[in-house]
Amino acid sequence: MNIFNQLVVSSLSFTPKFIVAKVADRYIAGEHLADAVSTVKQLNSKGVMATIDVLGEDVTTREEATASRDACVNVLSAIAQHSLNANLSVKLTQIGLKIDKEFCRENVETILSAARAANNFVRIDMEDHTCTDDTLAVYRAVRSAFGGSNVGIVIQAYLRRSEDDVKTLAAEGANVRLCKGIYNESPAIAFKDRREIQQNYIRLLKILFNAKCRVGIATHDDVLIDAASQIIQDLHLTPQDYEFQMLLGVRSERRAQLVREGHRLRVYTPFGKQWYAYSIRRLKENPQIAGYVFKAMFETQREK
Numbered sequence: 185m186n187i188f189n190q191l192v193v194s195s196l197s198f199t200p201k202f203i204v205a206k207v208a209d210r211y212i213a214g215e216h217l218a219d220a221v222s223t224v225k226q227l228n229s230k231g232v233m234a235t236i237d238v239l240g241e242d243v244t245t246r247e248e249a250t251a252s253r254d255a256c257v258n259v260l261s262a263i264a265q266h267s268l269n270a271n272l273s274v275k276l277t278q279i280g281l282k283i284d285k286e287f288c289r290e291n292v293e294t295i296l297s298a299a300r301a302a303n304n305f306v307r308i309d310m311e312d313h314t315c316t317d318d319t320l321a322v323y324r325a326v327r328s329a330f331g332g333s334n335v336g337i338v339i340q341a342y343l344r345r346s347e348d349d350v351k352t353l354a355a356e357g358a359n360v361r362l363c364k365g366i367y368n369e370s371p372a373i374a375f376k377d378r379r380e381i382q383q384n385y386i387r388l389l390k391i392l393f394n395a396k397c398r399v400g401i402a403t404h405d406d407v408l409i410d411a412a413s414q415i416i417q418d419l420h421l422t423p424q425d426y427e428f429q430m431l432l433g434v435r436s437e438r439r440a441q442l443v444r445e446g447h448r449l450r451v452y453t454p455f456g457k458q459w460y461a462y463s464i465r466r467l468k469e470n471p472q473i474a475g476y477v478f479k480a481m482f483e484t485q486r487e488k
């Protein structure tokens with residue numbers, strides 16, 4: 185990322201919210217469930233699956249956590265009602281992980297019961313390192329209660345601990361989404377070098393595939409997409425063994441190419457009123473951020 189883009193990234197927290205909203209629009213389906221349903225219908229019509237995320241994290245009250253849990257259950261109902269090719273992704277701090285782990289586990293179980301009744305699947309997202317142990321613990325508790333086929337977890341290739349975690353999850357036959365990781369972690373616990381993260385990603389992917397785990401290959405990085413495609417070919421995997429996963433609004437041409445090549449592909453589709461934290465994370469990853477921010481400012485001025 186050049187210096188100009190870095191400057192824009194570091195000033196993002198001072199950027200007026202309406203400009204952030206304008207630039208971040210591409211990453212969010214909208215504020216309402218109906219927006220997510222309509223976005224997923226469009227994705228499905230292009231042969232792309234979805235995972236719907238109700239935006240929100242780090243809730244501090246039981247009321248907020250319960251409301252988020254109910255919103256997740258509503259998503260599962262909407263998926264069934266509209267016959268969408270989609271599942272659900274959920275962050276545990278959104279449903280009470282930092283309030284009370286038992287309460288959070290009960291909330292996940294409510295969501296998983298709804299998913300099981302609808303023959304659907306729930307992916308538990310991974311948050312920053314302060315949540316890793318607790319997220320894995322809740323995942324394991326609900327997985328043993330629900331038999332394992334309708335819940336999966338996420339592993340971040342930038343964490344030094346992930347190789348050990350992946351070996352254990354592989355032995356358990358877990359369904360794992362593998363991503364690089366988005367939170368700003370310290371070098372004591374995380375690889376910071378791009379090449380090292382890529383190498384670890386490929387190492388973890390091989391461990392999971394060799395253990396015959398189902399894997400969600402979540403990346404937009406050509407180096408990783410190409411490496412994964414080669415491993416898939418070498419191991420003679422079928423499309424049922426894996427899926428590529430991308431974020432809404434990111435690299436739609438590469439996405440279409442993967443679909444044309446016969447790979448299954450799922451798009452992470454967030455919606456909701458709590459769009460700000462998610463959008464800031466996405467904008468910080470965007471290599472063309474300065475251009476987009478200035479375009480949004482210019483368009484705003486023109487509209488006035």
Ligand SMILES: Cc1cc2nc3c(=O)[nH]c(=O)nc-3n(C[C@H](O)[C@H](O)[C@H](O)COP(=O)(O)OP(=O)(O)OC[C@H]3O[C@@H](n4cnc5c(N)ncnc54)[C@H](O)[C@@H]3O)c2cc1C
Nearest residue numbers: 309310363364365366402403404405429430431452466470
């Ligand atoms: C489906 C999915 C689920 C995820 N779930 C989690 C999770 O649970 N926990 C977690 O910590 N992280 C999660 N992530 C985020 C992930 O960890 C990375 O931060 C993110 O995917 C960027 O890494 P990358 O592998 O795409 O490589 P990068 O090197 O960041 O990106 C490769 C290329 O993709 C393009 N690109 C990437 N991001 C953007 C953007 N925002 N805007 C425009 N272009 C972009 C650029 O061309 C870039 O050069 C998820 C990612 C995906 C795709």
